[in-house]
Amino acid sequence: xxxxxxxxxxxxxxxxxxxxxxxxxxxxxxxxxxxxxxxxxxxxxxxxxxxxxxxxxxxxxxxxxxxxxxxxxxxxxxxxxxxxxxxxxxxxxxxxxxxxxxxxxxxxxxxxxxxxxxxxxxxxxxxxxxxxxxxxxxxxxxxxxxxxxxxxxxxxxxxxxxxxxxxxxxxxxxxxxxxxxxxxxxxxxxxxxxxxxxxxxxxxxxxxxxxxxxxxxxxxxxxxxxxxxxxxxxxxxxxxxxxxxxxxxxxxxxxxxxxxxxxx
Ligand SMILES: Nc1ncnc2c1ncn2[C@@H]1O[C@H](COP(=O)(O)OP(=O)(O)OP(=O)(O)O)[C@@H](O)[C@H]1O
Ligand SMILES: [Mg+2]
Numbered sequence: 001x002x003x004x005x006x007x008x009x010x011x012x013x014x015x016x017x018x019x020x021x022x023x024x025x026x027x028x029x030x031x032x033x034x035x036x037x038x039x040x041x042x043x044x045x046x047x048x049x050x051x052x053x054x055x056x057x058x059x060x061x062x063x064x065x066x067x068x069x070x071x072x073x074x075x076x077x078x079x080x081x082x083x084x085x086x087x088x089x090x091x092x093x094x095x096x097x098x099x100x101x102x103x104x105x106x107x108x109x110x111x112x113x114x115x116x117x118x119x120x121x122x123x124x125x126x127x128x129x130x131x132x133x134x135x136x137x138x139x140x141x142x143x144x145x146x147x148x149x150x151x152x153x154x155x156x157x158x159x160x161x162x163x164x165x166x167x168x169x170x171x172x173x174x175x176x177x178x179x180x181x182x183x184x185x186x187x188x189x190x191x192x193x194x195x196x197x198x199x200x201x202x203x204x205x206x207x208x209x210x211x212x213x214x215x216x217x218x219x220x221x222x223x224x225x226x227x228x229x230x231x232x233x234x235x236x237x238x239x240x241x242x243x244x245x246x247x248x249x250x251x252x253x254x255x256x257x258x259x260x261x262x263x264x
Contacts, residue, residue, distance in 0.1 A: 002033075002121040003260065005128050005184060006146035010169075011162045012133035014154040015189035017044040018226055018236075019249075020130040023150075025235030026246075026253035028081035032125040035075075037061060037117060038087035039142050040132035046086040049078050050233020053088035062090040064116055065141075066097055067105055071116050080235055083124075095137050109137060110177055114145035126256075135169050143173040149183050150256075152220075153205060154190040155198040160205055184259055185214035187252065192222045214259075218252040221245065 007016045007023075017040070024036045038045035038061060043053030053060070056074070064071045064085070076084045098109040107115050117127050129146060131139045143149065149170065153159050163186075174181045186209060192198045206215050220226075221244070229239035237246045 002124045003126055003148060004117060004121060004146050005126065005148045005150055005256075006131055006142040007128060007150045007152065008131045008139060008142065009151055009153065009159075009162070009166060010133055010135050010139070011154070011159055014159060015152040015187075015220060015226075016133075017048055017130050018230075019150065019152050019187060019189070019220075019252075020045055020128050021048040021230070022236045022246075022249040023252055023256065024082045024126070024128050025080045025237045026249040027126050027256070029237060029250065030253050030257060032253075032257070033123070034082040035085070035117075035120055035124040035127045036082055037085045037113075037127065037129045039091070039113065039129050039138055040087060041089050041091035041138070042132060043086065043088045044230075045130040046084065046088070048230040048233070049076075049080065049082075049084055049235070051076060051078075051084070051086055053086060056086040056088055057090060059086075060090060061085045061087045062094065065091075065094060065112050071120070080238060091138065098137055110140050110144045113141040114178075117145050140173060143170065143181065144177045146178075147180055147182065149181065151183065151186045152189045153186050155188055155192070155201045156190070157197070157201060160201050163205075183213050184256065185216045187216050187218065187220065189220040190222045191219045216252060216255050218248055218255055220248055220252075 007020050024034045027034050046053045059074045063069050074085050078084050129142045131142045188202050209215055223245050229236045
């Protein structure tokens with residue numbers, strides 16, 4: 001049976017989408033079957049993998065979530081051995097739809113994504129869900145659907161401060177709707193070892209979470225290559241396979257796979 005992971009942090013621009021795209025591609029290189037779900041109306045994951053979100057109007061995660069069609073109707077078989085469910089701006093209408101009595105199938109608002117993706121545990125080793133920078137209804141849906149969470153944390157002080165709030169939200173979701181939710185780990189991103197600030201934030205984070213929450217050994221360093229890859233619609237492992245950043249995401253894939261072997 002596969003694993004469902006949400007990549008989340010309400011802080012914007014910390015590397016959530018990059019992590020879903022690059023970890024997804026890296027897991028596929030390890031021979032894993034992978035489904036990526038873009039659950040952010042910005043459609044950044046869709047862009048990152050080389051697809052224009054607007055081309056998928058009427059065929060995105062939005063139509064699946066409101067029950068207009070089935071999930072496979074909106075799946076793209078990408079060139080990178082991962083399947084992708086795209087998103088676009090239409091997804092932002094979901095909030096209104098949830099508030100209206102538009103949906104009459106009895107599935108509660110917070111469980112709609114879970115209801116869509118849960119069965120795919122049978123067909124994929126990994127289902128990775130990208131979330132947007134908020135704790136709104138979309139992110140809550142992703143956290144109810146997920147069994148595990150990866151938290152990208154950019155190595156700066158403000159990000160570190162936001163971690164406590166995020167933990168609080170995760171606890172609430174777990175208590176109310178999803179008892180099986182666990183934190184797979186915190187992933188340090190945008191690390192710049194030349195600055196004292198980056199080094200201190202990483203050190204402090206490891207110290208504060210020691211014995212409680214895993215901080216992955218893999219650290220994603222800062223590089224402009226991570227900005228270039230989405231421009232050509234490629235995961236970093238395809239854009240430049242020999243680059244240290246590609247190796248980092250492949251190492252992260254191994255760490256994520258090994259978590260399962262440890263029988264968590
Ligand atoms: N390790 C890195 N080094 C430098 N730039 C990076 C790195 N990882 C991602 N980026 C770039 O930083 C920006 C934000 O990354 P990304 O879109 O992955 O963050 P996000 O958390 O998904 O953002 P949002 O909250 O808007 O969804 C992008 O331009 C991305 O290409
Ligand atoms: Mg994003």
